[in-house]
Amino acid sequence: MLENERLWPTVWQVAAREEDIPRPGDFIEFRINHYSILVVRTQEGEVRAFHNACRHRATQLGRDGGSFPTGRIVCPFHGWQFDLHGKCAYIYGRQGFRPDAVDDEQTSLKPVQSAVKWGLVWVNLDPMAPPLNTYLGELPQFVDPLRMDKMQVRWWKQIRLEANWKIAQEAFFESYHIMQSHPEMALWADGDEFRMDVLDALNPRVILHDLGHWAHNAHAFDPAAIPDDHELHASRSNAEVLLMRNRAMWLGAQATMPEWAYEIQEKLIAEGVPVDDNFGRVLTAKVMEEARARNIPLPAPNPKATSWAHVFPNLTFLSGYGSVLMYRSRPVADDPNACLYDFWSLEIMPEGTDTGRPVQCADDFFEKMWVVQQDKGNIERQQIGLRTMGYTDNRLATNYEKTISVFHRRLDQVLAENSE
Ligand code: FES
Numbered sequence: 001m002l003e004n005e006r007l008w009p010t011v012w013q014v015a016a017r018e019e020d021i022p023r024p025g026d027f028i029e030f031r032i033n034h035y036s037i038l039v040v041r042t043q044e045g046e047v048r049a050f051h052n053a054c055r056h057r058a059t060q061l062g063r064d065g066g067s068f069p070t071g072r073i074v075c076p077f078h079g080w081q082f083d084l085h086g087k088c089a090y091i092y093g094r095q096g097f098r099p100d101a102v103d104d105e106q107t108s109l110k111p112v113q114s115a116v117k118w119g120l121v122w123v124n125l126d127p128m129a130p131p132l133n134t135y136l137g138e139l140p141q142f143v144d145p146l147r148m149d150k151m152q153v154r155w156w157k158q159i160r161l162e163a164n165w166k167i168a169q170e171a172f173f174e175s176y177h178i179m180q181s182h183p184e185m186a187l188w189a190d191g192d193e194f195r196m197d198v199l200d201a202l203n204p205r206v207i208l209h210d211l212g213h214w215a216h217n218a219h220a221f222d223p224a225a226i227p228d229d230h231e232l233h234a235s236r237s238n239a240e241v242l243l244m245r246n247r248a249m250w251l252g253a254q255a256t257m258p259e260w261a262y263e264i265q266e267k268l269i270a271e272g273v274p275v276d277d278n279f280g281r282v283l284t285a286k287v288m289e290e291a292r293a294r295n296i297p298l299p300a301p302n303p304k305a306t307s308w309a310h311v312f313p314n315l316t317f318l319s320g321y322g323s324v325l326m327y328r329s330r331p332v333a334d335d336p337n338a339c340l341y342d343f344w345s346l347e348i349m350p351e352g353t354d355t356g357r358p359v360q361c362a363d364d365f366f367e368k369m370w371v372v373q374q375d376k377g378n379i380e381r382q383q384i385g386l387r388t389m390g391y392t393d394n395r396l397a398t399n400y401e402k403t404i405s406v407f408h409r410r411l412d413q414v415l416a417e418n419s420e
């Protein structure tokens with residue numbers, strides 16, 4: 001598979017959340033197809049990554065996630081031990097080996113580049129790859145203001161989808177599908193009256209063509225961000241659209257808005273606060289006030305903060321009110337017709353909150369998250385259509401689906417560039 005040789009070994013990608021390995025000795029295994037990477041937290045609190053293979057005879061050292069309580073990575077096969085920096089610390093029956101076959105260079109775990117940013121652990125299998133910050137280019141200007149580094153997991157779920165990883169993530173690249181796929185979220189849509197192009201084309205957007213990343217740099221549904229002459233809907237105010245969108249995202253995804261902020265919104269409505277041009281600002285002011293009272297370090301609204309962004313090749317997120325709904329899509333077991341998809345709902349919790357290591361939410365909770373369930377169905381159906389003999393080509397709407405072409409252009413470049 002071309003991507004296996006030229007894409008996954010060359011890009012920076014998210015291997016874990018920092019919370020997955022909170023204490024020294026904690027580890028998590030990250031798999032991307034048949035590549036396995038071991039990510040550990042050292043005694044000094046730093047993150048290190050290694051190819052997950054013993055230097056004796058390649059046995060996988062860490063499986064899934066857990067802890068090396070003694071601070072030693074112990075190979076389950078013949079008991080070789082490694083410290084958390086990857087140096088071999090013990091070889092059982094060392095005298096049985098030729099000394100030059102077991103010197104430090106021969107026995108240290110092979111390192112993988114890693115970095116910590118936005119509360120995430122990133123890895124790059126290419127030892128010569130430029131650092132993560134270079135890879136991200138201008139993107140951090142728009143993502144840093146969200147303070148994702150302060151977020152913790154509200155809920156998380158990993159599912160297998162019967163679709164290629166690219167198809168699975170493209171479903172979250174455009175809002176053109178909202179009207180048909182998420183009727184509860186599109187209560188305002190009425191035929192062609194809903195101005196989808198206001199969201200996808202006219203709303204300020206940053207596209208880093210050369211890097212394949214993109215970011216909407218204003219809240220897509222923030223009335224203040226939409227020019228006056230671009231009404232979303234003829235018969236509903238932009239503030240009404242904001243209200244309905246917030247409701248759908250809370251009730252249908254428990255995401256992009258903390259519960260307490262949702263309650264503030266509903267209280268304002270119950271009190272009769274008018275849903276006019278000022279509503280978004282009133283809500284934001286109340287949310288900021290409540291965050292201070294709850295000791296939640298919510299960042300102040302920032303016109304540069306992105307509402308919706310993508311890091312090439314496989315990380316996408318939506319944000320709002322100190323929360324992020326983040327998606328990661330990746331192939332599984334070298335099967336081009338299936339992928340693993342992670343959904344994380346993140347939010348900034350009160351200072352000092354320890355949510356512990358994230359555990360996946362129950363199936364029945366996830367099944368109630370109808371916003372994501374609706375997308376899931378389409379993704380698998382699209383994969384079936386793509387494999388019919390009748391599928392030959394696509395049509396993309398210039399005004400709504402440009403992000404898909406940006407992604408594929410960069411993907412094609414990477415596959416071509418890394419062909420030597
Ligand atoms: S394979 Fe690890 S000690 Fe033998």
Ligand SMILES: [Fe+2]
Pocket residue numbers: 171172177181182371375
């Ligand atoms: Fe969707």
